[in-house]
Each structure stands twice: as C-alpha cells, then as structure tokens.
Amino acid sequence: MSNAIMDPTPTDWNGQIMQKRIARRYAAERRFKAMGFVAVALSTLFLAFLLFTMLGQGLRGFQRTEIAVDFDFPALTSGATAASISGPNADAALNSMDVPGIVELAVSQQYGDLSEGLLTAGAAGNVRQMLMDNPSLVTAKQQLWLPVDSRLDVAFKRSGEPEAEKTVAVLAQKDALRTGFNWTFLTGADATDPSAVGIWAAFKGSLMTMAITLMLAFPIGVLAALYLEEYAAKNRLTDMIEVSINNLAAVPSIIFGLLGLAVFLTLFGMPRSSALVGGLTLALMTMPVIVIAGRNAVKSVPPSIREAALGIGASPVQVVFHHVLPLALPGILTGTIIGMARALGETAPLLMIGMRAFIPSAPQGFTDATTALPVQIYLWSDEVNQGFVEKTSAAIIVLLIFLLGMNALAIYLRNRFETRW
Amino acid sequence: MTGTALLFLVLGLGLIGWIAGRARAAVFVRSAKGGPRGTVNSLPFYHGWFVAICAIVPALVFMFIWQSISPALVTNMVLSAPAAADLPQDGFARAAILSEARAIAQGFQTAAFQDASEKLVPLYKNALSYYKWIGVAATLLLLFAGGAFAFTRIKPDFRARSKVERVVMFGLLVASLIAILTTLGIFASLIFESWRFFSMVSPFEFLFGTEWNPKSTVTPGADNGYGAIPLFWGTIFIGAIIAMIVAIPLGLMSAIFLTQYASATVRKWMKPILEILAGVPTVVYGYFAALTVAPAVRDFAVMLGVSNAASDNALAAGIVMGVMIIPLVSSMSDDSIAAVPNAMRDGSLAMGATKSETIKQVLLPAALPGVVGGVLLAVSRAIGETMIVVMAAGYTANLTANPFATITTVTVQIVALLTGDQDFGSPHTLAAFALGLALFVTTFFLNYVALRVVKKYREAYE
Secondary structure, three states, X not given: OHHHHHOOOOOOOOOHHHHHHHHHHHHHHHXXXXXXXXXXXXXXXXXXXXXXXXXXXXXXXXXXXXXXXXXXXXXXXXXXXXXXXXXXXXXXXXHHHOHHHHHHHHHHHHHHHHHOOOEOXXXXXXXXXXXXXXXXXXXXXXXXXXXXXXXXXXXXXXOOOHHHHHHHHHHHHOOOEEEEEOHHHHHOOOOOOHHHOOOHHHHHHHHHHHHHHHHHHHXXXXXXXXXXXXXXXXXXXXXHHHHHHHHHOOOOHHHHHHHHHHHHHHHOOOOOOEHHHHHHHHHHHHHHHHHHHHHHHHHOOOHHHHHHHHHOOOOHHHHHHHHHHHHHHHHHHHHHHHHHHHHHOOOHHHHHOOOOOOOOOOOOOOOOEOOOHHHHHHHHHOOOOOHHHHHHHHHHHHHHHHHHXXXXXXXXXXXXXXXXX | OOHHHHHHHHHHHHHHXXXXXXXXXXXXXXXXXXXXXXXXXXXXXXXXXXXXXXXXXXXXXXXXXXXXXXXXXXXXHHHHOHHHOOXXXXXXXXXXXXXXXHHHHHOOOOOOOOHHHHHHHHHHHHHHHHHHHHHHHHHHHHXXXXXXXXXXXXXXXXXXXXXXXXXXXXXXXXXXXXXXXXXXXHHHHHHHHHHHHHOOOOHHHHHHOOOEOOOOOOOOOOOOOEOOHHHHHHHHHHHHHHHHHHHHHHHHHHHHHHHHHOOXXXXXXXXXXHHHHHHOOHHHHHHHXXXXXXXXHHHHHHHHOOOOOOOOOHHHHHHHHHHXXXXXXXXXXXXXXXXXXXXXXXXXXXXXXXXXXXXXXXXXXXXXXXXHHHHHHHHHHHHHOOHHHHHHOOOOXXXXXXXXXXXXXXXXXXXXXXXXXXXXXXXXXXXXXXXHHXXXXXXXXXXXXXXXXXXHHHHHHO
C-alpha cells in the first residue's frame, strides 16, 4: 500500500488537514446559500421599496387641501331663494346668478390680497354643484370648504415654492385649511391643473378598451386552442400556426402598436386614439397568451373522457364542446385573466396608435378619442408641475389594485376549480 | 341607421331564425312515429342553428365587405358631381378637403377650416346616406334570402347537425389562421414601410451610420442623420448588458435558493412575490426609475466624482429593467434545474459533495442550455421593452459606454419619431418602421434560437 503513503490526499477524517478542509467546504456552502438568500431578499426589497414609494406619494393624491370660505349668500345673490334655484329651471337660474363671480367676491372679501390664485379653477363648479344638490344653502350665511390651488396644495402637504409656503403659513394660522378626501380624483378627467384632475375618464377608456380586447381575444383564442389541440392534422399549415403563435407571444408590444398604426389607422382609416383601435391592437397581443394557456388546459383533460363520449355516440364536435371545453374552462379563464391583466398595464402600443393626446372628458363611445389608465400615468409623469407627482402615484395605486385584484382572481380560480386528473 | 344598430338588427333576426327553425323541427319530432325521435336525423336545436347561420353569416360577411368598399364609392360619387370639378388637382390638398368634408358630414367635426370643404358637405351627406341605405337593404335581403332558404330545407331527414358541425370546424380553422394573419400583417406592414423609407434614405447609412439626428426632409445621397448604430448600441448596452448584469445573478440565485434550499413554506410565499415583480406594469417601473432610481444613481455618480452624470442616465433604466426581468430568468432557470434527473443530483450527494458543490458542478452544467435559453428570451424581452427606457433613459443618441451618460434606444426613438403631428409618409414615421423591423427581426431570431435550445435540451433528458 505504498500508494496511500505517497498520495498527499489525507484520508484520516479526524486529522487536522481534513478538518480544515471540511470547514472550508462548509463555509463555501454557507456562503452560497447566503448568496441565494440575498438574491431573493434583494428582489423582495426592491418590490417593497417600489410599493412603499408609490404608496407614500400616492396616498396624498387622494387627498386635497380645502379652505374655509364664508359665503353671505343672501347679500351675494341679492335674495335668491331655495325655490328659485331648484326645479327644472335650476340650470338657467344658476347660470344667471354668476357663481364664479360670487365665489371671487366672497374670497376677496374674506382673504383680501391673499385671494389671488387661492382657489383651484374648478372651485366655482364645486359651489355650483353644492347649490344644485342642496338649494336651501342659498338662504343663509354658509361656510363652505373649497379646494385650493395646486401650488398651495403642494405647499400644505409637503413643501412647495417659498411664496406658496408663506401664504399657507398665514392661512394655517387662521385655521382656515383642512385636508379632505379628493372625490374629483375618482370622478374627474384630465385637466391642466393638477388639483382638478381625475382618473375616471382614463379608467373608463381602459375598461372600454379591455371590453373590445376580451370580446375578440377570448373567443378567437379559445377556438384556436381547441382547433390546435383537438382537430389539427400534423401538417405544414399547423406547424406554421404554431410557430406564429409562439412567436407572437414573444414579439415586443411596441411592434403591435406599429401594426395597429399601419393597418387599423392608415389602411382601414379607423378613428385615431379610440378604444376600438386600442382594443383591436391589444386583442392581437393578448390572443396568443390565451391560445397558449388554453392549449395547456385542453391538453390536461384526460383522453378517457373523450373516448367515453365518443363511445356513446357523440360526434367529435360534441365531444369537444360538451365535455372537453367545460372541463378545460377554469384553466382557460385563468390564462385569460392573466393575459387581460397584462393588456391592462400595457402602454407602448397605445402610444403608437395616438393615445397620447390631452382628453379632458370621458369617452362616450367606442370610436371617441380616449386615453387609458397606463397612458394617463405616462402623460402625468411627463408634467413639470409638482402637483402631478402625487397624482401619478395615486393613479399607479389604482392601476396596481386592479392588477392585483385580477391576479388574485386568477389564483383563486386556479385553486378552486383546477382538477388534478 | 348606424352600423351598430344594423349589427344588432341582424343578430336579432338571426335569433328569430334560430327560434323558428327549432320550432319547425320540433314539430317533426313530435309528429314522428316510432321511438322518441322517430326518423328525425338531428335535434331541433341543430335545425335552429342551421337557419341562424344561413341567415347571419352571409349578411355579416356582406356588411364587412361593404364597410371597406363603400367609402371609395362615396368618394367617387362626390367627385363625379359638378360641384367637385373645381377642386385643386394637387393630390394632397384634395385629399385634405375631402376628408374634412367627410368628417363634417359624419358629424365628427362641426366646422370647416377650408371653404372648399364646406361646399362638399351636402354632397357627402347625400352620397353617404345613399350608399348606406343600399348597404342596409342588401344586408337585409341577404339575411332573409339565407334564412328562407335554410327554413325550406328543414325536413325530418335533413342532416342539420353535420352541416352545423362543418361550419363550426371551419370557424375553428379561421380562428387559428388569425395568428398567421397577424404575423403576416406585422411582416408586411414593417417591410412595406421600411422599403419606402429605404427608397429615401440609403440602407447603408441606416445600418452603419454613427450619427442619429433625423432630419424631417431628406436629400438623397447626403447624410441625413439616420445612422442607427448609436441606437443599436444603446439598446444592447441597456437591455443586454446592464439589465443582464442585474438580472442573471439575481434571477439564477433566486431560482437556486428557492428550489434547492428554501423550505416549502418559504417557497410558497416567495414565488408569488417574484411573480408580482413580473406583473407590475412597465409604466410603473418607468416612473419609479425616473423618479427615484435615476436621481439616486446620479447622486452616487457625483459622489464617485463623475461630474457629467446625467439625470436620465442609462444605469437607472438598465437596473430597473434588470429587476423587471428577474422573474423571467428565475422561472426559466427553475424549470431547467427541475428537469435535471434526480439520479444525477443524488449521485453527487451520495459521493459526499455538499449541496453547493452539487449545484455548481452537477446541476448547473446539466441545466446550462435551459438557463442560456432563458437568458436569450430575457434579452429579447429587454431590448423590446419600451416604457422604462422612454421614461428613464434619454432621447439623445450617444455612442458611449459610460453608464452615467444619457443613452437612447431603438424603442425610445420609435416613440419619439411617432410623436407630434406628422403625416404618415414622412421620413420620420417611416424611420420608426425601419427601426421596428430591425427590432422585430432581432427579437424573432433570439426567440427562435432560445426556444430551439430549450426544446433540444428538454428532449435530451426526457
């Protein structure tokens, strides 16, 4: 056994050299495991940091700063009564009352030289709405809380321009400022003044776009998945379809935008920036995702079910539509929801088809020019005005809530209805 | 009557056809002798579908065709009127007047900017309603003809089910063909517009030029600032280098930790969290990169003594893009590590290797093709990513390897070129399509290679 003596490799497990070696190997093992842990922790931390930043800034976007304004309505309106501004002629009566003038007068009476640019542009509209809702306000002196201008809003919430800071300090001393919930943000549309913006228009645009996408991508995707899994013969055409679908699922989304621009807008002359074109473009993008998810769901239905149905005399079409499709539906729906969530967050293709214009009202139809939630986020993020920062983050919170909701629904469906055969 | 109303009318009449067909077939079933169904071939329900399909499908196909040809017919009718004789001969001005008149006639626009179009509005209104009513009449005629034809075919021995099933099969095939149609549409539109672009700007300048400063009017032969090399470099630098430096180690190590070390509970919680990272919309990442990461990176650069660090630096965009890609790399690595046969892992552990030695020397080499395929897919995803770079990287083309400088990418320039009001034939718009073509070809190639590698590797172990 001279070989063992010559070999420098230690064989004594309790020897010092071996112990050292094992310690080194175990240290390497611990280091490697720690690296893995750090990788996971870093990814999680990044996500937490992102959500925390958005929440921290965005929650302020749901609030607005309001200022107390005393209205001596009997004097200001020269004796309007509750009856005169209610009923069918309320609109005309309020128009002749010159609400903006009244507001301006009331503010300047109360705040003097501070009153310049104190209220947001939409404040008169708010007063008008309050009078509409409750005409009896007009009969007495009232203190109304009205949203302030965006500069003051920013200065009150965190820190703004020095001049606005000074005004806010004076007003805060008078106890004239408070923080209220910003309903306008949930019900309004885009505006040039950040304190008057809302996401309802963009949200409605997104919903309409998604409706078109779902109406097209879901049936086409499901039918294509059924065809490819159940009926397609092994031939060149089927191969081509498979290659196209796999490729389309990985094509950058901006390319779909270019397709929409060249085909839907230029070739077919469809209305620019509309929910219709947006939905069509996103449907082409979502369809392959649904096909791939649908094929996996159809594939997982065991062949015995098909054979049993065929055995009792069902036709191939009946087998698929009466038996395979209902069993595969939960899986298909899960894939569809995930695909729709991706489409809802998609921005680039919508920019390509012109959805980047300033649209100050909600779309009324599928061919109206509209904007979508992610596009609105992009447009606001480009604004110079500091007031838009919190609005952008607030819109992001709304978008993320919807995406998380959709994903949670998909996970729930998967857990609730998925059958393991 | 609008298109939507007509569509609903057609569908409603189809429903009536369905009910009528079913009712008629039900009479046969009831009066048939011998057995519950007698000699009736198909269930009443299939007869109903047969009538509905015969009524609706030709009508819808006609509606679709009419939608695409009637605008040309309307324009012809307007142009043949005497009032249209004094329109300018110049094609562009003429088209502008016509489209304005049409928009007013359809109610999309209220006032005319050009006097000439004001005159054409009544003509357009006439022509539009003339052809609209022809379309409505023909649609309804087709619908009733189809429905009546189908209705007379309903007999006890009529094979309604096989007819309906043939239509269903045809529908399935058409649905699958839409994927091919989309691919062809992408190819055709990109190649056609790029070809128009390359007839103005030489492909040589585009592919090898190093100066990107696109001019809106081009002179053939001269340097027009359409050299795309800085864009290609920027795309590779941000998407394939910086993003991958972040994504590959983090994604791979996350996959290893979650599959090899973490307990089942940790895995159950951490995997969905990583999936959330993949589900965050890119516009949110872009905003985060521009608002939070980019200033931090610039401050860091200033601390390092880099004085010319830009606020829209390449590093911020690349880092955030890398984080976005982590879940993709992680799940692809996860799949390929899981596909390595357990016998290999057990063999290595049985020989006394520690877990990390087994991973580094057995699992990873065996899973390498799958991991490489995943990385290729990740690169393809990163270079096609738009919103992060649009919001966080800059618009200035810059041929530099300084990560703190402003660098622009192909996707940013596509967005920039299509911004603002330009007509579709301008070199700016067409250049966007040429860039799109370059992007499409590159990602197609990467995806193809990646899928081949992954597939081949899976087959090796299965």
